[in-house]
Amino acid sequence: AQRVTQPEKLLSVFKGAPVELKCNYSYSGSPELFWYVQYSRQRLQLLLRHISRESIKGFTADLNKGETSFHLKKPFAQEEDSAMYYCALIRGNQFYFGTGTSLTVIP
Amino acid sequence: DAGVIQSPRHEVTEMGQEVTLRCKPISGHNSLFWYRQTMMRGLELLIYFNNNVPIDDSGMPEDRFSAKMPNASFSTLKIQPSEPRDSAVYFCASITGRQGYTEAFFGQGTRLTVV
Numbered sequence: 001a002q003r004v005t006q007p008e009k010l011l012s013v014f015k016g017a018p019v020e021l022k023c024n025y026s027y028s029g030s031p032e033l034f035w036y037v038q039y040s041r042q043r044l045q046l047l048l049r050h051i052s053r054e055s056i057k058g059f060t061a062d063l064n065k066g067e068t069s070f071h072l073k074k075p076f077a078q079e080e081d082s083a084m085y086y087c088a089l090i091r092g093n094q095f096y097f098g099t100g101t102s103l104t105v106i107p
Numbered sequence: 108d109a110g111v112i113q114s115p116r117h118e119v120t121e122m123g124q125e126v127t128l129r130c131k132p133i134s135g136h137n138s139l140f141w142y143r144q145t146m147m148r149g150l151e152l153l154i155y156f157n158n159n160v161p162i163d164d165s166g167m168p169e170d171r172f173s174a175k176m177p178n179a180s181f182s183t184l185k186i187q188p189s190e191p192r193d194s195a196v197y198f199c200a201s202i203t204g205r206q207g208y209t210e211a212f213f214g215q216g217t218r219l220t221v222v
Contacts, residue, residue, distance in 0.1 A: 032209070043111075044150075044198065044213040086150060088211075093138040093157060093202055095211050099149030 003027075004089050006098035013077050014106045021072040021101045023061075023087030031089050033070040035061055036097070038084040047072075047085070057081070077105045113199050113214035120221055125187040128217045131180055132201030140211070141174055141184050142198040150198070156182065189221045 003026045013019045025031055035047040048056045050063045050070060061072045070087060082105045087098040112131040120126050132139050141153040154164040159176045167174070176182040186193055199214045
């Protein structure tokens with residue numbers, strides 16, 4: 001069965017500190033993984049996808065098949081990064097989301 | 108395209124009343140999802156349509172919940188009768204499955220409060 005696990009419900013870091021949001025998955029095939037972000041009272045929007053191997057707003061995420069992880073990282077957190085972050089996996093046309101991590105960046 | 112459109116944005120209703128949430132997916136997208144978001148459980152998939160056909164409704168919590176997609180441009184999620192524990196934000200999302208590029212686009216959500 002497909003599953004996405006985000007072990008941290010809440011995460012607080014100080015501005016300028018590094019941040020890592022954890023995501024682990026279980027999937028029998030070759031996964032396609034995403035990070036979605038939801039700023040306060042807004043819609044979820046795509047932040048990045050692993051196949052693009054891009055950096056968006058300073059965030060990166062590397063797929064580690066050995067550890068079945070897709071952690072989201074940023075070297076220097078900014079106040080505007082405070083949001084809800086969801087890790088997601090797609091199989092066919094169905095998205096499976098983790099329970100989300102609420103990130104607060106303290107000024 | 109205006110994106111995925113949901114209505115209403117906010118709904119306050121009394122316990123026992125019927126509530127209907129509406130979603131217009133992005134034109135050309137052939138998959139549509141309804142999610143419920145709460146602080147305790149995060150984002151829960153309620154039901155998933157592909158080409159207007161319900162594929163997986165195992166996330167629908169109870170018989171009080173029902174969803175329809177009469178055509179490619181419209182879907183509804185109905186709760187009858189509503190209960191206070193149904194209070195949550197309900198999101199609709201549609202997917203483009205262009206080869207080599209899949210992304211879920213979300214609506215703004217409907218914030219439901221049942222009193």
